[in-house]
Amino acid sequence: MATNAASAPAGPIPFKDVVLDNVNLVAAIAAETSSEDHGDVLVSALPSKLLAGTQNKLRCYQGFWLPETFVPAAIGLQRRFVPRPDDVIIASLPKCGTTWLNALSFATMARRSYPPAGADHPLLRLSPHQCVPFLDALFAGGGREARLDALPSPRLMYTHMPHEMLPRAGGCRVVYICREPKDTAVSLWQFRRSMHPELPFIDTFESICSGANTYGPFWDHILGYRRASESWPENALFLRYEELLRDPAENVRKLARFVGLPFSEAEEEAGVVRGIVELCSLESLRSMEVNRTGYMDGLKFPRKALFRKGVAGDWVNHMTPEMARRMDDIVADKLRATGLTFQ
Ligand code: A3P
Numbered sequence: 001m002a003t004n005a006a007s008a009p010a011g012p013i014p015f016k017d018v019v020l021d022n023v024n025l026v027a028a029i030a031a032e033t034s035s036e037d038h039g040d041v042l043v044s045a046l047p048s049k050l051l052a053g054t055q056n057k058l059r060c061y062q063g064f065w066l067p068e069t070f071v072p073a074a075i076g077l078q079r080r081f082v083p084r085p086d087d088v089i090i091a092s093l094p095k096c097g098t099t100w101l102n103a104l105s106f107a108t109m110a111r112r113s114y115p116p117a118g119a120d121h122p123l124l125r126l127s128p129h130q131c132v133p134f135l136d137a138l139f140a141g142g143g144r145e146a147r148l149d150a151l152p153s154p155r156l157m158y159t160h161m162p163h164e165m166l167p168r169a170g171g172c173r174v175v176y177i178c179r180e181p182k183d184t185a186v187s188l189w190q191f192r193r194s195m196h197p198e199l200p201f202i203d204t205f206e207s208i209c210s211g212a213n214t215y216g217p218f219w220d221h222i223l224g225y226r227r228a229s230e231s232w233p234e235n236a237l238f239l240r241y242e243e244l245l246r247d248p249a250e251n252v253r254k255l256a257r258f259v260g261l262p263f264s265e266a267e268e269e270a271g272v273v274r275g276i277v278e279l280c281s282l283e284s285l286r287s288m289e290v291n292r293t294g295y296m297d298g299l300k301f302p303r304k305a306l307f308r309k310g311v312a313g314d315w316v317n318h319m320t321p322e323m324a325r326r327m328d329d330i331v332a333d334k335l336r337a338t339g340l341t342f343q
Contacts, residue, residue, distance in 0.1 A: 010152065012151070013152060014130060016130035018151060041071070046071065053196055058213075058214065063220065064215060064220065065212045066161075069140055070137075073136045077139050077167065081135070081139065083171070084153055084154070084172065088109065088154060089166070090105055091166075091175070091176045091177075092158075093178075093215055093221050094191070094215065096178060096179035096184055100241075100244065102128040102129060103123055104248075104255065104276060105156055106123065109261060111261075115275070123280070124288060125288075127296070128280075129158075130290075132158050133148065133158070134159070163221075163227075164224055172235070173234075173236070174236045176238050179240070180242060181331055183312060185208050185315070185319075185327070186314050186317075186318045186319070190308055192204060195301055201318055208327075209327060220334075222335065223335065245310075245312055252276055253273060286307040290303070291306070292304050
């Protein structure tokens with residue numbers, strides 16, 4: 001359903017401009033995880049594992065290995081999140097291009113308030129994650145989720161939660177980004193090394209293959225969104241990182257149509273799509289002061305760790321042929337029924 005230009009909403013506004021406080025999210029959420037009552041779910045009784053080489057504990061909730069601190073978020077999202085019909089939620093496994101898609105989606109949806117070539121574009125002063133709120137952190141406790149109410153419609157948000165954790169009702173739209181699993185594994189390891197420099201690749205590789213990895217099993221995560229996109233194509237769009245690399249402009253157009261804000265001929269002629277792609281390119285985002293310095297708000301990792309090579313096929317530099325075959329076999333076995341392949 002397209003929105004005509006005259007009645008089009010102003011689009012999302014940067015979350016950081018609405019919510020000014022910068023609490024230590026990790027500490028605040030950890031304190032609340034143990035103290036909060038989650039109804040019938042006792043977080044400390046769920047199966048647990050330590051992520052190899054780290055102190056991060058995962059808990060298995062409804063078949064998915066979630067960071068312990070985010071189990072309350074899964075419960076909260078399922079029970080308390082009331083989506084608005086024009087909400088747009090970006091969903092992904094970590095390291096599949098979330099930051100890029102957040103930036104592209106924000107720039108696309110907010111383009112009438114913030115033209116991509118504008119000198120005051122929010123993405124020139126804020127990280128994509130400061131523009132687009134992270135549902136998992138907001139629903140993890142402490143009433144932070146109420147901050148979403150301050151956002152005008154349409155809201156743009158993101159999550160790493162499996163599709164199963166999102167509420168069924170509400171009719172909001174979800175855009176999922178999927179990435180070749182071997183490249184995702186390498187990207188995740190490189191990212192974790194920004195906090196644990198000695199972490200061997202084999203530890204990350206093994207935990208991903210076992211399924212007991214952050215938000216895993218990765219195959220069930222992909223399956224949930226894949227099936228949703230096939231069953232409810234108006235509500236769930238399935239994008240692929242490699243396709244975005246191959247043709248970012250066409251994927252931005254697809255995204256715009258999906259969220260009900262297709263580009264007009266005048267916008268096409270004025271180069272708005274190209275402007276969005278350029279503003280959100282790896283080179284552009286990486287060069288910005290806000291993305292080169294400091295840490296993610298309230299989290300432990302440096303912002304620059306979000307921008308690395310941004311290519312397809314980097315796995316060949318880190319995996320033996322046996323490791324690659326093992327992961328390909330898992331993918332072929334688990335995703336066969338969907339017809340989804342990564343070759
Ligand atoms: P690599 O580590 O393979 O380079 P996420 O945002 O989900 O954490 O994903 C991070 C991955 O996306 C990293 O992959 C990062 O380099 C890549 N990335 C970030 N911004 C990008 C952009 N604008 N264009 C292409 N890739 C980007």
